[in-house]
Amino acid sequence: MPDWALYLLILCEAVGAALFMFTQMIFPGASLLVVSIGRATWLHVMLGEKPIILILYILLVLLCLAWEVQIRKRTIESPSGNGSFGLSDKEFFRQFEKATLPEECFHHRDHIRLAWLYLRQYSVPQVLERYSRGIRNFARANGNENLYHETITWAYIFLIKERMEESAPDVDWAAFADKNPDLLRKGKSALDRYYAKDVLTSDRARKSFLLPEPLLKATD
Numbered sequence: 001m002p003d004w005a006l007y008l009l010i011l012c013e014a015v016g017a018a019l020f021m022f023t024q025m026i027f028p029g030a031s032l033l034v035v036s037i038g039r040a041t042w043l044h045v046m047l048g049e050k051p052i053i054l055i056l057y058i059l060l061v062l063l064c065l066a067w068e069v070q071i072r073k074r075t076i077e078s079p080s081g082n083g084s085f086g087l088s089d090k091e092f093f094r095q096f097e098k099a100t101l102p103e104e105c106f107h108h109r110d111h112i113r114l115a116w117l118y119l120r121q122y123s124v125p126q127v128l129e130r131y132s133r134g135i136r137n138f139a140r141a142n143g144n145e146n147l148y149h150e151t152i153t154w155a156y157i158f159l160i161k162e163r164m165e166e167s168a169p170d171v172d173w174a175a176f177a178d179k180n181p182d183l184l185r186k187g188k189s190a191l192d193r194y195y196a197k198d199v200l201t202s203d204r205a206r207k208s209f210l211l212p213e214p215l216l217k218a219t220d
Contacts (some may be wrong), residue, residue, distance in 0.1 A: 034062070089173065093117050096134055099141040106138065108186040113173055115160050127157055151205040155191055155212070159183065 041055060087095070087105070095101040096114055106114075114134075118127045132153055139147035163180050171179075182190045191200065194212035199205055 089117055099137045103142045109184050112183050115157050119161050119164060124161055128154060149206045150208055151210045154209045
């Protein structure tokens with residue numbers, strides 16, 4: 001092999017290893033590593049040697065790459081972080097009811113999922129009572145009494161129920177979430193069209209359910 005080709009091979013390995021250290025560049029880094037080390041392995045084989053270490057290194061790189069793919073897949077499926085991802089509907093529901101669900105497993109998206117689960121089992125009046133009580137218990141168990149917001153909680157229950165009526169009865173959570181991304185957004189809330197920001201941040205809205213403003217104006 002010419003010297004320049006050997007130096008190029010070493011350079012590819014070095015660049016690939018460097019890129020592999022950064023999450024955003026792990027795929028091009030892994031590609032460079034696999035190609036350059038694969039080439040080196042082929043040369044060793046052609047010389048009658050058995051480059052076991054190089055082969056094991058390639059396998060390690062591919063294993064790390066597969067792990068990264070799984071992590072990214074989970075992140076995509078759970079934009080707010082892992083949250084309740086990985087918990088079955090039954091287990092998620094059970095842990096919440098017993099107030100044993102870890103706080104890091106209960107973000108906005110998980111609130112919506114849980115309300116959806118309740119609405120599949122109970123009527124709206126029952127959900128308003130059971131789900132609201134569960135949120136209070138969860139907040140108390142995690143030392144955050146101010147977590148519960150009655151207007152936001154009830155309004156989302158009504159919205160989710162409305163969307164469920166528009167969906168097939170056998171639709172699962174993943175399909176429901178894909179069809180209703182606006183319910184899962186925390187920054188630009190689905191409630192923005194119904195409530196002014198100053199209304200939702202008021203103590204009155206936190207303690208008692210307030211009717212949506214468009215409905216109030218219609219009844220004036």
